[in-house]
Amino acid sequence: MAILSPQAVVDSFKTIIGDSLIDSRIYEQPVAVKKNIFRTIWLTVKREAFRKAIEHICKLQQYPHLAVISMADRGDNIELIYHFTIYFAQQLQELSLGLRVLVPKSDPRIPTITDLIPGAIFTEREAQEMIGVEVVGIPDNRRLFLPDDFPKGVCPWRTDEKGLKPDMLRVLPGRQPKSG
Amino acid sequence: MNLTAFKRALWVYHLNTGSCNGCDIEILAALTPRYDVERFGIRLVGTPRHADVLLVTGPVIKQMVPRLRRIYEQTPDPKAVLVIGSCGSEGGVFYESYNLAGPIDQIIPVDVYIPGCPPRPEAIIEGVAKAWVKLEMVQKQGGK
Amino acid sequence: MAIGEIKKTSYSIPVGPIHPALKEPVRLDLTIDGEKVIDVDVVLGHIHRGIEWLGMNRNNPIQTLYLAERICGICNICHPYAFVMAVEHATEIVPPLRAEYIRAIICELERIHSHMLWAGVAAHEIGFDTVFYIAWRVRENVMDLIEYITGNRITKGIFTIGGMRRDITEEQYPTIRKCLDYYKGIYDQLGKIFLNDRTIIMRTKNVGILSKEDALKLLTVGPTGRASGVAKDVRQDQPYGSYADLGIKAQTPDLLTGTVVGDVYDRIIVRLLEIKQSIGIIEQCLEKMPSGPILAEPKVARMLNTLKKTEGEGIGRAEAPRGEVFHYVRLESGRDTLATWKVRAPTYANLMAIPKILIGGQIADVPIAFASVDPCLSCTNRVVLIERKTNRKSYLTDKDLHELSVGKTRKLKC
Numbered sequence: 001m002a003i004l005s006p007q008a009v010v011d012s013f014k015t016i017i018g019d020s021l022i023d024s025r026i027y028e029q030p031v032a033v034k035k036n037i038f039r040t041i042w043l044t045v046k047r048e049a050f051r052k053a054i055e056h057i058c059k060l061q062q063y064p065h066l067a068v069i070s071m072a073d074r075g076d077n078i079e080l081i082y083h084f085t086i087y088f089a090q091q092l093q094e095l096s097l098g099l100r101v102l103v104p105k106s107d108p109r110i111p112t113i114t115d116l117i118p119g120a121i122f123t124e125r126e127a128q129e130m131i132g133v134e135v136v137g138i139p140d141n142r143r144l145f146l147p148d149d150f151p152k153g154v155c156p157w158r159t160d161e162k163g164l165k166p167d168m169l170r171v172l173p174g175r176q177p178k179s180g
Numbered sequence: 181m182n183l184t185a186f187k188r189a190l191w192v193y194h195l196n197t198g199s200c201n202g203c204d205i206e207i208l209a210a211l212t213p214r215y216d217v218e219r220f221g222i223r224l225v226g227t228p229r230h231a232d233v234l235l236v237t238g239p240v241i242k243q244m245v246p247r248l249r250r251i252y253e254q255t256p257d258p259k260a261v262l263v264i265g266s267c268g269s270e271g272g273v274f275y276e277s278y279n280l281a282g283p284i285d286q287i288i289p290v291d292v293y294i295p296g297c298p299p300r301p302e303a304i305i306e307g308v309a310k311a312w313v314k315l316e317m318v319q320k321q322g323g324k
Numbered sequence: 325m326a327i328g329e330i331k332k333t334s335y336s337i338p339v340g341p342i343h344p345a346l347k348e349p350v351r352l353d354l355t356i357d358g359e360k361v362i363d364v365d366v367v368l369g370h371i372h373r374g375i376e377w378l379g380m381n382r383n384n385p386i387q388t389l390y391l392a393e394r395i396c397g398i399c400n401i402c403h404p405y406a407f408v409m410a411v412e413h414a415t416e417i418v419p420p421l422r423a424e425y426i427r428a429i430i431c432e433l434e435r436i437h438s439h440m441l442w443a444g445v446a447a448h449e450i451g452f453d454t455v456f457y458i459a460w461r462v463r464e465n466v467m468d469l470i471e472y473i474t475g476n477r478i479t480k481g482i483f484t485i486g487g488m489r490r491d492i493t494e495e496q497y498p499t500i501r502k503c504l505d506y507y508k509g510i511y512d513q514l515g516k517i518f519l520n521d522r523t524i525i526m527r528t529k530n531v532g533i534l535s536k537e538d539a540l541k542l543l544t545v546g547p548t549g550r551a552s553g554v555a556k557d558v559r560q561d562q563p564y565g566s567y568a569d570l571g572i573k574a575q576t577p578d579l580l581t582g583t584v585v586g587d588v589y590d591r592i593i594v595r596l597l598e599i600k601q602s603i604g605i606i607e608q609c610l611e612k613m614p615s616g617p618i619l620a621e622p623k624v625a626r627m628l629n630t631l632k633k634t635e636g637e638g639i640g641r642a643e644a645p646r647g648e649v650f651h652y653v654r655l656e657s658g659r660d661t662l663a664t665w666k667v668r669a670p671t672y673a674n675l676m677a678i679p680k681i682l683i684g685g686q687i688a689d690v691p692i693a694f695a696s697v698d699p700c701l702s703c704t705n706r707v708v709l710i711e712r713k714t715n716r717k718s719y720l721t722d723k724d725l726h727e728l729s730v731g732k733t734r735k736l737k738c
Contacts, residue, residue: 027413027638029413029416029418031424031563031564031565031568032421032424032563032565032566032568032569033421033566033569033612033614034568034569036563036568036569037563038413038562038563038564040413040638040639042637062540063540063541065543065556066543067641067648067650067668068650068652068666068668068672070652070664070666071664071666072654072663072664081652083639083650083652085561085562085641087561088556088561089554089555089556089560089561089574090561091560091561091571092560092561092562092563092568093561094558094561094562096562096639096641098639098652117541117543118541118542118676119541119542119543119544119673119676120543121676122672122673122675122676123668123672144368145368145372146279146372147242147243147279149242150242156278156374156377157376157377157380164278164377168278169276169277169278198372198373199397200394200395200396200397200400201396201397201398202394202397202398202400202478202479203397204397205397205398205441205478206477206478208460209460209464209467212444212456212457212460212461212464213457213460213461214460214461214464239373241372241373272394273378273390273391273394274373274374274375274378274394276378276382277373277374277375277377277378278374278377279372279373279374280373280374297394297479298397298478298479300477
């Protein structure tokens with residue numbers, strides 16, 4: 001597999017998914033004495049083209065490395081960022097790729113990628129319970145970290161009515177709550 | 181001080197209710213040749229039923245509450261409970277989290293607190309010694 | 325049932341939280357058939373403290389740094405390191421060169437201490453308590469050095485955004501070199517104890533094998549992945565800190581033995597090779613140490629102000645003793661706390677490989693195979709044996725599981 005420059009990678013995405021690539025940004029930072037460059041690409045894609053983008057990453061790198069899916073509550077949307085890295089196992093060539101996809105709260109569903117990357121199962125389970133997206137086609141639907149008696153429908157990372165209520169926080173006797 | 185109530189040395193049982201492991205590592209470091217509490221006969225046992233002293237670490241996570249209670253009940257009297265670290269004493273840095281069931285003394289009665297994040301092995305040894313003295317006094321006064 | 329016909333029943337053992345030998349709780353549900361393990365399920369959640377939620381709702385970024393240190397008590401340099409890297413990328417603060425080299429030294433000292441800790445625990449799981457005590461006594465030297473440099477044995481509090489809080493001065497070099505010489509002196513002995521001992525070879529060779537293909541598919545990182553031939557190492561692959569200047573090579577078992585099998589023995593080899601590599605890295609850093617300041621912004625109040633006004637996002641990846649640790653941070657202008665913070669510890673990824681490692685092996689191999697992944701979680705405590713057909717429960721204690729493992733060693737010895 002050839003190693004492409006960051007701009008070439010972004011261009012290859014444009015070729016594959018066209019207008020569904022809403023935004024792209026390349027971040028480069030020289031490091032330490034020899035000034036090797038730490039490179040990150042940030043891409044924002046539409047949900048419809050999400051699976052195609054994942055398949056394209058699998059073509060750029062066989063068994064791409066997925067670190068985690070980070071999530072945030074952005075008002076009307078839920079923002080999921082899939083943090084990949086490609087071109088690993090070679091000297092100073094690795095490229096980080098952050099694939100951002102916005103999922104509307106009115107229809108919080110996203111397709112699974114465990115058929116392409118079996119190791120994504122834990123992080124998809126965590127996304128389901130922490131921010132309340134539904135991963136369509138996930139092979140294992142159970143909770144990962146929260147206890148089984150945690151109230152259903154409450155998602156700790158949400159800031160709207162589904163989020164944590166103040167009485168769920170463990171404020172120690174004699175103290176005032178700091179958060180919120 | 182003449183310690184006569186116990187015919188043998190103290191056996192301790194270690195329990196982690198959700199801590200970061202720092203205190204647990206220091207407990208084990210107290211057993212290794214550098215600090216070597218084993219020369220006093222203090223031994224780490226694998227079951228609470230043989231233990232005299234419970235070493236509990238961690239802010240109690242909700243899933244661990246029934247286990248904590250059960251292990252406390254399984255330990256035979258006379259026993260001493262030591263809380264090691266700031267998390268167990270009053271929540272430490274994890275206060276206000278949504279998955280906490282409170283510091284350890286909200287769930288089981290505690291005899292000795294050893295603060296620190298994590299406390300040094302020397303502090304833990306001193307804490308166990310204090311617990312020993314307290315147990316001796318309890319024995320002499322005829323039980324709790 | 326006719327005479328001569330044996331009915332096979334499979335049992336399900338939940339291997340519950342807490343382990344006498346240390347660390348955090350995790351539950352393994354093992355389904356067994358006789359002595360063989362046929363299915364494994366990992367149940368997490370026993371130490372979920374809601375740290376990311378606290379970071380996003382309660383703390384400012386400097387306080388979150390100290391919270392990040394307490395995610396794990398064993399690898400508590402790499403979490404602040406990755407966090408600080410993420411914030412520095414989000415705010416485009418560049419730490420001075422001297423700080424980068426000091427960071428690498430502290431990181432490598434932590435790697436030595438963590439691998440010695442693991443070596444002791446692995447020996448204890450096989451039943452070699454003497455080696456457990458030897459390994460932890462040897463570890464005390466590097467703990468003393470860490471305390472000499474940073475002021476504390478475990479939670480060091482030496483990282484800050486934009487640099488380091490303490491310097492390593494020229495007067496401290498002789499003590500550092502003395503400690504490194506001690507490790508160089510006993511390194512061959514350690515190798516002999518762990519690699520040439522007949523019982524360790526019998527207990528660890530061809531046990532808990534993870535193939536290279538599975539390791540790539542299940543995103544295994546760290547020494548567990550490298551022992552299976554996946555040469556992923558963030559210090560080698562992506563330039564961060566001063567590692568980019570040093571030309572690091574991922575340590576795989578074929579550097580010592582010529583082949584890659586992916587069993588527990590290979591994982592011991594990888595960790596021993598990494599100790600040697602760490603000693604070499606520290607010596608290189610001491611030689612090439614650039615002079616200059618150690619903080620990009622010495623005043624904390626001004627730093628907090630800058631962070632409050634920044635809008636940006638960044639990632640930080642560091643190589644912990646167990647694998648790649650990943651932090652993602654997003655800052656919003658005008659907000660005291662972090663807008664988004666996501667942490668991925670290396671054991672999170674390695675736990676997915678546990679079923680593949682344990683299935684097909686014996687119950688007595690479960691402690692050593694599980695410990696070989698070096699989980700930053702604890703193994704087992706209570707074992708509940710449920711007979712499927714009658715639902716009768718019989719309780720084994722953690723002692724029994726450990727004794728099963730030790731008993732196997734004794735059987736092999738005779």
